[in-house]
Amino acid sequence: MRKIVLLGFIIAFLNIVQAQSNLTLYNMKAVPQRLAINPAMAPTCKWYFGTPALSSVDFSFNSSALALNELSSSLVPNGDKYTLDMTKLSSVFDNGASIRTGLNQEWINLGFRIRKSMWTLSINEKIKSRLLVPTDFFKLVFEGNGGANVGEKFDLGFGIDLIHSREFALGFNRSFINDKLRLGGRFKYVIGLNAIQTERNDISFTTTNQAFTYRVKSDLKINSSLMELDSNTTLNDVLFGNPKNSGFGIDMGAQLKLNKKISLSASVVDLGIIHWKENTKSTFSSKPNTTYEYKGMDIQEFSKDSSGRISGFQSFKDTLVDVLSLDSSSNLFTTGLLGEFYVGANINITANHNLGALMYGSFYQKEFYPALTLSWNSQFARVLGLSVSYTLFKESFMNVGFGACLKLGPEQFYISTDNALGSINNNTRNLGVHFGWNHTFGKKKNTKL
Numbered sequence: 001m002r003k004i005v006l007l008g009f010i011i012a013f014l015n016i017v018q019a020q021s022n023l024t025l026y027n028m029k030a031v032p033q034r035l036a037i038n039p040a041m042a043p044t045c046k047w048y049f050g051t052p053a054l055s056s057v058d059f060s061f062n063s064s065a066l067a068l069n070e071l072s073s074s075l076v077p078n079g080d081k082y083t084l085d086m087t088k089l090s091s092v093f094d095n096g097a098s099i100r101t102g103l104n105q106e107w108i109n110l111g112f113r114i115r116k117s118m119w120t121l122s123i124n125e126k127i128k129s130r131l132l133v134p135t136d137f138f139k140l141v142f143e144g145n146g147g148a149n150v151g152e153k154f155d156l157g158f159g160i161d162l163i164h165s166r167e168f169a170l171g172f173n174r175s176f177i178n179d180k181l182r183l184g185g186r187f188k189y190v191i192g193l194n195a196i197q198t199e200r201n202d203i204s205f206t207t208t209n210q211a212f213t214y215r216v217k218s219d220l221k222i223n224s225s226l227m228e229l230d231s232n233t234t235l236n237d238v239l240f241g242n243p244k245n246s247g248f249g250i251d252m253g254a255q256l257k258l259n260k261k262i263s264l265s266a267s268v269v270d271l272g273i274i275h276w277k278e279n280t281k282s283t284f285s286s287k288p289n290t291t292y293e294y295k296g297m298d299i300q301e302f303s304k305d306s307s308g309r310i311s312g313f314q315s316f317k318d319t320l321v322d323v324l325s326l327d328s329s330s331n332l333f334t335t336g337l338l339g340e341f342y343v344g345a346n347i348n349i350t351a352n353h354n355l356g357a358l359m360y361g362s363f364y365q366k367e368f369y370p371a372l373t374l375s376w377n378s379q380f381a382r383v384l385g386l387s388v389s390y391t392l393f394k395e396s397f398m399n400v401g402f403g404a405c406l407k408l409g410p411e412q413f414y415i416s417t418d419n420a421l422g423s424i425n426n427n428t429r430n431l432g433v434h435f436g437w438n439h440t441f442g443k444k445k446n447t448k449l
C-alpha cells in the first residue's frame with residue numbers, strides 16, 4: 001500500500017513531464033511517427049528507419065488544476081515573506097483534480113512500401129498514468145471538519161491507474177478505390193512491466209459533532225504488479241520483461257479523400273488488455289461498507305527524532321489501514337491499455353498548405369476528456385515542414401502549439417508541442433514535447449492524400 005500511495009503522489013505533483021503532445025504531430029505528413037496516432041497515415045517517404053532510442057521521445061502531461069499562475073495568486077505578501085492562502089488555493093480544486101501523464105519512447109522503428117502498401121515494425125516503451133482526486137478530498141483538507149462541514153458526508157473515492165509496458169508492433173496500411181481510401185492497423189504484443197489499477201474506490205468520511213471524529217466507510221480495491229530489480233534480475237528480464245504479464249493490443253485508422261480539397265480521417269489506438277499474473281498484489285477492504293469511527297491523530301506523534309527525521313508516519317499508516325479495514329492478497333487481474341481516439345478533417349488550400357481540424361477523446365472513471373485542435377500545416381519543398389496549432393483542452397483554453405520537421409538529405413529531425421506558450425504564461429496544465437531523428441529515403445508519387 002505504501003508503494004501505491006507514494007507512486008500516486010509522485011504522478012500527481014511532479015510536473016516533470018507535461019498533455020497529449022501528438023495533436024500537432026497528427027498533421028505533420030512527413031513524420032513516420034504519426035503512424036502511432038493513426039496507422040493509416042503513411043509518411044511521404046518510400047522507406048525509413050529510426051535512430052535507435054532517438055527516433056521518438058514523447059513526454060506528456062495534462063492537469064485540470066495546479067497551474068503555476070493559480071498557485072502564485074495564492075501567495076500573499078507578508079513583509080519580506082509570502083504566506084500561502086489556503087482558501088484561495090482551495091478554489092483551484094472546486095472541481096477536483098484529474099491528472100494524466102505519459103512517456104513514450106521508441107527503441108526500434110522501421111517501415112517500407114510495396115506498391116500501394118506499407119509495412120512497419122516497432123518496439124516501444126510506454127507509460128500511461130491517470131489520477132483522479134475528488135472535490136471533497138480538497139474541501140476536507142483545506143477547510144477541516146469544523147464549521148459548515150460538521151455532519152457532512154465527504155466522497156473521497158479517488159482513482160489511480162498506471163500502465164508501464166513494452167510493445168512489439170507490426171503495422172500494415174494500404175490504399176483502395178483509386179487511392180481515395182487508405183486503411184491501416186497495428187497489431188501489438190504487449191509485455192506488462194508495472195501496473196496500478198483502481199478496481200473499486202468508494203470511500204466516504206462523515207464528520208460528527210465530536211471534534212476530530214469521523215465515521216468512515218470504504219469499499220476499496222487496488223491491484224498492482226511492480227517489477228522488483230535485485231541481484232537475481234537478468235538482462236533478459238530488463239529487455240523483455242516477464243512473459244506471464246502480457247497481452248495484445250490493436251490500433252486502427254482510416255483516411256478518406258472526398259475530393260481534391262477535403263479529406264477525413266479517424267483512428268482508435270491502444271485497444272487491448274494485459275493479463276497480470278506475476279508479482280501481483282491486491283489491497284482491498286476486507287469488510288466493505290462497514291462503518292468505523294476515526295478520531296484523528298495526535299499531532300505530537302509527528303515529531304523529529306535524533307536523526308532529524310519526522311516520525312509518526314508508520315503509526316498513521318497502521319491506523320489508516322485499521323480504519324479502512326484493509327487486507328491484501330496475490331490475486332490475478334487484467335488491465336486495459338487506456339485507449340484514445342482521434343477524428344480529423346483537412347482542407348487543402350494548395351498542394352503544400354492545408355488547414356486541419358482534429359478532435360481527441362479518452363475516458364477515465366466514467367469521465368470524458370476531450371480536446372479540439374485547429375492547425376495550419378505547410379511544406380516548403382522537401383526540406384522543411386511547419387505546423388501551428390491552437391488546442392482547446394477540458395478547462396484549458398490557451399494552448400498554442402508548434403511543429404517543425406527538417407530534412408537534410410536522408411536525415412530527418414522533428415519536434416512538436418501542443419502548448420509552446422505554456423512556459424511564458426505560467427500555464428503548466430498542458431505542456432508536452434515530442435521529438436526524434438529518422439532516416440528517410442525516397443518519395444511516394446502521390447503526397448496529396
